[in-house]
Every structure is written in C-alpha cells, then in structure tokens.
Amino acid sequence: MHRRTPTTHPGLMTDMYHPDAAYVSWRTGQNGLTTFDLYTRKAPFGGAYLLVAGLESAIEFAQAFRYTDEELKFLAHIRDYDTAFLDELSELRFTGEMLALPEGSIAFPNEPMLRVTAPFREAILLESGLMQAMALSTLIATKASRIVYAAGANRRISEFAFRRAQEPMTVARASYIGGCSSTSLLNAAYEYRLPATGTVPHALIEMFPTEMEAFEAIAEAYNRYTLLLDTYDARQAIHTAIEIGLRSQETLGHTLSAVRLDGGDLVNDTKYIRQQLDKADLHYVRILASGDLDEWKIEELLQAGAEIDAFGVGTALGNGSGSLEHNIEGGSPGMVYKEAWYVDEYGTGFPKIKIAGEKSTWPGKKEIYRHPEWQEDVIQLAHEPRPNNYHRMLKPVMRNGDVIPGSLPPLSEIRELAQQNLAQLPVQYRQLLVEQPYPVRFSEGIINIRKQAAQQIGKTLD
Template identity: 80%
Template sequence: MNRRAPNYHPGLMSDMYHPDSAYVSWRTGYNGLTTFDLYTRTAPFGGTYMLVAGLEAALEFVQAFRYSDKELEFLARIRDYDASFLDELAQTRFTGEILALPEGSIAFPNEPIMRVTAPFREAILLEAGLLQSMGLSTLIATKASRIVYAAEKGRTRRVAEFAFRRAQEPMTVARASYIGGCASTSLLNAAYEYRLPATGTVPHALIEMFPTEEESFYAIAEAYNRYTLLLDTYDARAAIHKAIEVALRTQETMGHTLAAVRLDSGDLASDSIYIREQLDKAGLHSVRILASGDLDEWKISELLEAGATIDSFGIGTTLGYGAGSVERGIAGGSLGTVYKEVWYVDESGTEYPKMKIAGAKSTWPGKKEIYRHPNWEEDVIQLSHEPHPEGYQRLLRPVVRNGEIIPGSLPPLSEIRELAQQNLEALPARYRALAPEQPYPVRFSDGLQSLRKQAARLIGVDLD
C-alpha cells in the first residue's frame, strides 16, 4: 500500500466482505473480544522458512485506520447500511493488542507471525490490510534472502535490487529486499526514503545512441571518475576488448577507473569466464563482472556451478514480484498468508476456542505463543498460559497495547537488516538450502492438541 499517495484511504483498505461482516456483527450484537492469528501454511519457493518483514507498514496501517465522512458517504452509496452503523464506523479506532514476530525474524509454516486481539468488528476490518502488509514484504524479503544465499556460494557476492520497473510495489520491494540482504537499490526514491545505497549501470539505449560502441564507452569513461560499461549490446566478447582499451587509456590520461562491466544476456557463464581472462591479462584484476537478466536463486546457483566468474548480480523481475520457477514447478508471486479467528470472549466473559475444519486448511484454536530451541532443534507452538519451555526463546513480542504502538517496537531499518542477517546466519544450512530435504520441525504442544479436540467437539466433530 502506498501510504503517502493522495488516494490512500485506510478505512477502505479492505475487501467488501469486511464491512459487511462488521455490519452483521453490529446487527446481532456479537462483538466480543476476538483473537486472530496471521500466518502461512507453507513456506514459499519450495523452501522451509520465511524472513518476516512488513511490520512497520502493518502498524502504520493500524494507527491510520479510520473512516472519513466522504468514505462513509461512499459506503452508504454502495450498501444499504443502517445510519447508526455508519455512525459507529465514524468513531472506530483500533483499541486492542497485537503481538508479532519482529521484522528480521525467521518464521516457519503454521506459526503465527502476528496475533491480534480486539473487539470483533475492529479486528475483522483490519484483516486485508494486515495480510497485504505482512504478506508481500515477507515474500520479498524471503526471496531476497534466497537470492543472496545462492550468490554467496563460496564467497561474498553483492546483490543489487533492480526491480523498480516491474515491481508490484516498488518501495515495499526495495525495503524488503534490503532486509533480505540486498546491498543496494536502483530506485532513487527508495534510496532517499530509506537511506539505502543507490547503484546502477547504463542502458543499452545509451550505447546505441552513439555511432560506435567505442565512442559510447569513451563518453561514459570521460564522464565519471568510476564507471561501469555494458558489454552485451552487440557482442560481449568483442566489446570487452574495446572496454579494456578505453579503460587503459582513460586511466592514463584522466585517472578514471573502470569499476565493473555488466552482462545482461547471452551465455553468462562462458562469457564471464572469457571476460575475466581478458581483464586479468590486461592487469585489470579489480574490475568486477556484474550479471543481470531475469536471474533468480536457481539460475544463479547454476551459473556458479558452471564456473561463472561473476562478482555481483543485479536482480529485477523475479525479485520485484517474488517469482517462483515455472521450469521447476515452484509457485511464487504470493505468500498465501491467512488471518483466522482462534479465540472468542463474549460479553459475559465466557471464552470459546474457535477453529475451522477443512482438511489441510483446518486451523488451530487458542491464544498461542511460539518458543524456539536455542540450537534450532525445534519450535513449539503452545497455548499462552502453558509454561515457558526451559531454555527456549519466546518469539512473539507485544507491539500494540490499548491501540497504541509500544515504544521500541519499530527499530530503524539498519537494525532490522542486522537482525535478519544474524538470524539467517544462525539458521542451520540444511533449512536454508534452496531445495531442502526436510522441513524444520514445528511441534504443537499437548495442551494445544487437547484444545483442538475440545473445539472440534463443540461444533460436533470428533478428530479421534
């Protein structure tokens, strides 16, 4: 969500059925304290984990949520709501509590990334905005972490985010990619807003504008103290010799340095090997080779296994929308986050576990906590009142209380990135692999399993 756009209306950042549900709640008087879990059933891209991101955007949405007079007029035009219900919406603000995994945390399927407790109408009206904020950012951060992991095989290789022109939400993508480990962004607006390093090369159009490739290279070399040349406009192997000639001459006459060359098409593995050989023969050992062109974690891994001498990667399209892999039958483009009711307290104070029974889409009732073994041997999902497992780390953190963001809940982006990289480094390699052999063990406590059976019996279903 572009929260600074003039057409951003927080109260309308919902699906139609959310105010419709709130209206039924209002008419029937059911508005007890309700707890919802936000989570995903599977990890994206065939992996085991999610790198959590998007909490800052989610909480900004929560704080901004309200209906203006014009928005209420709009709702009255499209639905025959009672005027008293619209009066209530005019006063609606979030008054509940939210617990969440901090941005930069590692999460696994079925673990609540966020736990929301509030009067039913408040909680249901926030559903879509929270799902969108957390889902997209977590998807992109996870994708970026996988790409960086593939690129760093054997040694450190920088990954630059080049996704602006094809990204679903460019600012969100730039921020989440940085959390996931990307070193820079090509989007100047994101660099300005988030204080990120900005990087870029040159387009083919600039090379083509000149009568010859040599003239374009000289023009670029003369314009900048440190510069990058794009080699694949016509013939990359022929271009490297022209680039070397330009580099040596401008280094001698102007002191300008060829920092890198970029390949965007062709046989990246064999061309990079040839180009590295020519650069080294010319004594240009410090010149880096940058590769781009619809790359992802799997293609990067294949390139490096083939011996490609690539020093850094620019990733655009596949990062911009969290792409999967058609060739490998791996879905992408969406995290598939869900927001499910798990606990309800009616106006008399009576508590009810809530669950959905639908095969693989069945839910787990109860207000939950997540605890992690210090050596990443397992995570335990349990009821909030169950004893803290000795030595385990509690993962959910209070971030909103009585409708207000708790101070310290939104650290600077630099700290979020640092936490993310620490967690990714600590995650055992077998669970960070692009194609893991086994999922990370997540255990449901005995108390939670017992409550699930109890909740099922309340709705006439026997799970035994």
C-alpha cells in the same frame, strides 16, 4: 481528461465482506474480544522458512484505520446499513493489542507472525490490510535472502526490480532486509537511505556511432565507471573496454571499476572476459551479470564456473516469482488471518476453529518458543509454561491501540537482525529446496483444545 492519482482511504482498505461482517456483528450485539492469527500454511519457493517483513506497514495501517464522513457516505450509498451502525464506524479506532514476530525474524509454517486481539469488529475490519502489509514484504524479503544465499557470501546482489515490481517501494525495502546491497530505484534510496546503484542502458551505447565512442564518453564522465558489454558482441566489447580503461586511467585518473553483461552465454563469456581483464592486469575490475536471473539460475551459473562477482536481479525478485523449470510456485506466500479465540460479554472464552481438511485451523491464544540451537519450535497456549531455555518469539508491539516504544526500529537494525537470524538458521533449512521441513510442534494443550473445539460443533478431526 485529467485523471487524478487514486487516494488511499484506510477505512476502505477492506474487502466488501468486512463491513458486511461487522454489520451482522453489530445487529446481533456480538463484539467480544477476539484473537486472530496471521500466518502461512507453507513456506514459499520450496524452501523451509519465511523472513518476516512488513510489520511497520501493518502497525501504521492499524493506527491509521478510520472512516471519514465522505467514506461513510460511500458505504451508505452501496449498502443499506443502519445509520446507527455508520455512526459507530465514524468513531471506530483500533483499541486492541498486537503481538508480532519482529521484522527480520525467521518464521515457519503455521506460526503466527501477528496475533491480534481486539473487539470483533475492529479485528475483522483490519484483516485484509494487515495481510497485504505483511504478505508481499515477507515474500520479497524471503526471495531476496534466497538469492543472496545462492550468490554466496562474497558476491553482492543489487535489486533492479523497479520497472517490473508489483509494489516498487515495498520491494526495495524488503529486498534490503533480505540482504540485497543496493537498489536501482532512486525514490527508495532517498526514502529509506539505501545505497543506489546502476550502470548504463543499451540505449546509451546505441546512441553513439561506435561502441568505442560510447565507452569513451562514459569513461570521461565519471571517476569510477561501469561499461555495458553486450549491446553488440561482448567478446569484442571487452577489448574495447580494456583499451578505454587503460587509457582513461593513464590520462584522466578515471577507473574502470566493473563491466556488465545483461544476457548471452554468461558462463563462457564471463570466463573469456575474466581472462582478458587479467591479461591486462585489470584484476580489480569486477564482472557484473543481470538478465532474468533468480536463485536457481545464479546457483547454476556459479556451479558451471561462471566468473561473476556480483548480480543484478529484477523481475524474479520484484514479483516474488517461482520457477517453471523447477516446478516451484511463487507470487504469494499464501498468508491467512484466522479467528482463534473469542471472549463473550460474560468474560467466558471460547476456542474457535475452522474444519476444512488441511486448511483446518488451530484455536487458542498462542505463543511461539524456539529452541536455542534451532532444534525445534513449539507453538503453545499463552498460559502454558515456557519450555526451559527456549526463546519467546512473539513480542508485544501495540497495546490499547498504541504503539509500544521500540516496536519500530530503523531499517538498518531490521536488516542486521535478519542477517543474524539467517546466519544462525541451520544450513539444511537454508537450501533452495529442502528435504525435510523445520520441526514445528504443537503443544499438548493446543492439541487437546483443538479436539474440544471440534467436539463442541459436533465435528471430528482426521
């Protein structure tokens, strides 16, 4: 039986409780302008920072959000909503404003990456779609930046994640923002105009009767080529590769540009391979490594003296994995979307707070300001004066439901901004594991309004 590919329905890209919450809001006549903050409570992977990505998808989701007649019929089938409520949903569009940290920005825990202000029903219905758009992209961009950092300035990282990635296109785009030089996924290379790279699979080597014949076929096919050494025995294969490389250069003008190892004793094998290449005056041939690598394994390999010029990283990057060996969680940045301010029908504003220990929230419409030399960030109320010489971090990206011109820069500019910000980030906060978090301070105004919000509901904060 033929199964069609599922279609994305923007109006149904919510959790069940979102239209349920909107229905209660509609029944009680409460739909004031509400401000939500999207942020994380901690940095992923034991690090200090997050590299922001996914804003383009978040904006596109907000623009596309609407209900078709068929989707409203579906809602009516699964819930006994009043037909007048469904009539309202048929006309619902995002009409609010959105401020954001631009893609490629550095964020720290508790800092709003998005600040959304809209009528309550619009803002609550967008919650999960916005979180989904931002969470995975930010996680992968951050992971990629850490892997690139571990490899060092002169070693490239290729993203090889397609076959095991959660969302391959998202992973390829976010990895590029994070500093990866290329992708193995041709669809991503086509859509995003990324460099595409790849070598050959073990299956191609195995197809030939001998490794020599396989290498000869590859050398004859391409002007510049890479040979995979570890199908059988890497230390034997390098001698075959050198022979083929010298012969193809002499007879065909084809250049052996690199050799790749996909596992084994990468430290000692790469040392041996480098020695043999240098003895043959093939100093220009690069050694590539892949095979279940992440930032910690790359760091360990290089500290042990592995002779590796570039890396291909797949599974750990494509899934934003942590590390069992280092007791580091991965897989999610723990992003949340929390109500912070509500304006009723009379124009009176109310701070909103959730009290739940470490998960207690911070009320108020906020701004983020950064010290020009990265000494601290300050989160403060929007009406409080900017600290002298500090940089405002949140930028308006949507107003009255429309995208503000310049809010969707090309991917090349996003990558450039990301690399500039990562270069400026003080080195102690770029480490794979940090001893102290980056200083983020809440203003006195926010601290005071938080206490007031708690008192209004008869609670105190620890």
